[in-house]
Amino acid sequence: MTYCVGMMLDRGLVMMSDTRTNAGVDNVSTFNKMHSWEVPGERVLIMMSAGNLATTQAVVSILEERTKAHEERMPSLLEVPSMFQAARLIAETLRDVIGQHERAGEEAESSFGATLILGGQIDGGPPRLFLIYPEGNFIEAGADSPFFQIGETKYGRPILVRAYDPEMSFEAALKLLCVSFDSTVKANLSVGLPFDFQLYEIDRLTLGHRSRIHADDPYYQTISSGWGEALKQALDVLPDFDLGG
Template identity: 65%
Template sequence: MTYCVGLLVEEGIVFMSDTRTNAGVDNVSTVTKMKTWEVPGERFLCLLSAGNLATTQSAISLLEERFAAPAERKPTLLGQPSMFQTAKLVGETLKEAISFTAESGQRADGVFSGSFILGGQIKGGRPRLFLIYPEGNFIEAGADNPFFQIGEHKYGRPIIVRTYDPAMSMNEAAKLLLVSFDSTVKSNLSVGLPIDLQMYRTDSLVRGYHQRIEDSDPYYREISGGWSNALRSAFDSLPPFVPKGHPKAIAS
């Protein structure tokens, strides 16, 4: 399993993904689930993947092979006129990869499944963020749904929902996502460090700040310990529970 997030803020888009992949408790390895492309001054794309690793890597390889060979039958990834058309191409390619990977036709809900978060900007358009499903269709982030998660998202979602503000800086957004990831890592063994972070600033049209965050990273350790302490402090500050009709049931 994995955990990936793409988050829209007014300054741009922040992407984060873990790197753990496993085929059982005794076969754990590190594989990046974040892929970026850029044509400086013209476009920037970031793709996050979750699901069957062979399927998602196959889809990415198809996308890269086709933009490396203009004579191929399908349009190139870096030649699409808009982010919408780019998302459409990625969705079609994912659907194709699942179809020929599965043992008997497409089984989007089976072991050969995969999903993507695609974000970025093409010159002349605004930054856009899409969630692409195994079936090849997709939805777009907006004011009502400003972030997407794929993979093991249930542990980190409440933190984002309660804290997110579209006016927060990308640095604040990165801090928020690190808290979300720390909670997920502590709750699910299939998600683990290192964590890949990518920031994209609106209208820059170049790959922005990127960092791989290791378990030994001082800031990550400070965030992890600080969040645990803050939760304990917040819990202790809440009023005690008193059962109705039994005021003496609690000693303190």
Template identity: 65%
Template structure:
């Protein structure tokens, strides 16, 4: 019941996540799935989550507590010397939570599974983006896999695959992600507005660009309708099929 995308560009990183957690007939709810930590002038870190809500909230709460009272055996992500170490800490925290609440065997463990996207930049290093699996291991975004998705990924993926360009502007990247989310929302009731957006500009540790796109947001509305019209025009211009 979610859709999150983290994208790596030459200019920096872009994150977008929906807020829906339940979509039953009489049980619709929303929860913020994006969390950030910001040390002005030194580091910016963003985490997005999909999966069991209790698990993801426990991971975020534990990470947040350690930023305020770090332990020797449990370092804080604000003390990590690299984004690789940040991903390692987040992955180990996720693994501990899943094992703690899923101690009754593989079947029970699977109930508490979750996936995370974590990215950001530490001063003196490059922006980095990671996909963290429920087991705690992770992979890093690169030229062959410049963006990560978690949750309901299949509906919005073709849009990104066809149009992504690492040299694109933040404005074009946000436009592309809005189309991807609009396609997902139209195809799956488990994903819906509001949508949280965050942009990390390379080497900018003082300003965090973020916005919540609400249901009545005029920009998202225009993108949604403009994309539908453009698809209709493109379809009409394709060669006709002949029997």
């Protein structure tokens, strides 16, 4: 399983993904689920993936190869004129890869499906964030849905819904995401550290800070233990249930 979040802020985009993949409890591996493309001063694209690893790696490989090819019949993420067209290209590539696997008649315990989050900005347009489905369709984030989650979403969603604010700083957003990811890790063994994150500041048209948070990271440890204590204190402050006896 996976957990990835893409978030839109007034300041820009914040993307975070876990790195755990597993084919059973005795076959756990670490894989990068965040990929980016950049033409400084022109475009920045960041993609995160959840689902079948073979499918997502094939999609990334095809997209990478197209950025290095110079044939008109092979559209590239480095050439499309808008983020909408970038989302459309990735969605079509994902649908084609899944279709090829299915037509080949290969058998596996899990499906070949995958879901993607794409965020970024192309010169001449605003930053945009898309959720791309395995069927090849996609939706865009907006004021009513300012963040997207893929993978194991339910455990980390409540804190995002309660605490998200479009005016928050990158630093505050990363704190919020660390709490959301920590809640997910504690509830589901199929999601795990390290976490990758990427920042993008509006109109910079170059990738911002990217880093990886490991399990022994002092800040993460502070957040993990501090959030647990804060929840206990909040629960203690609330009145006990009255049984009427």
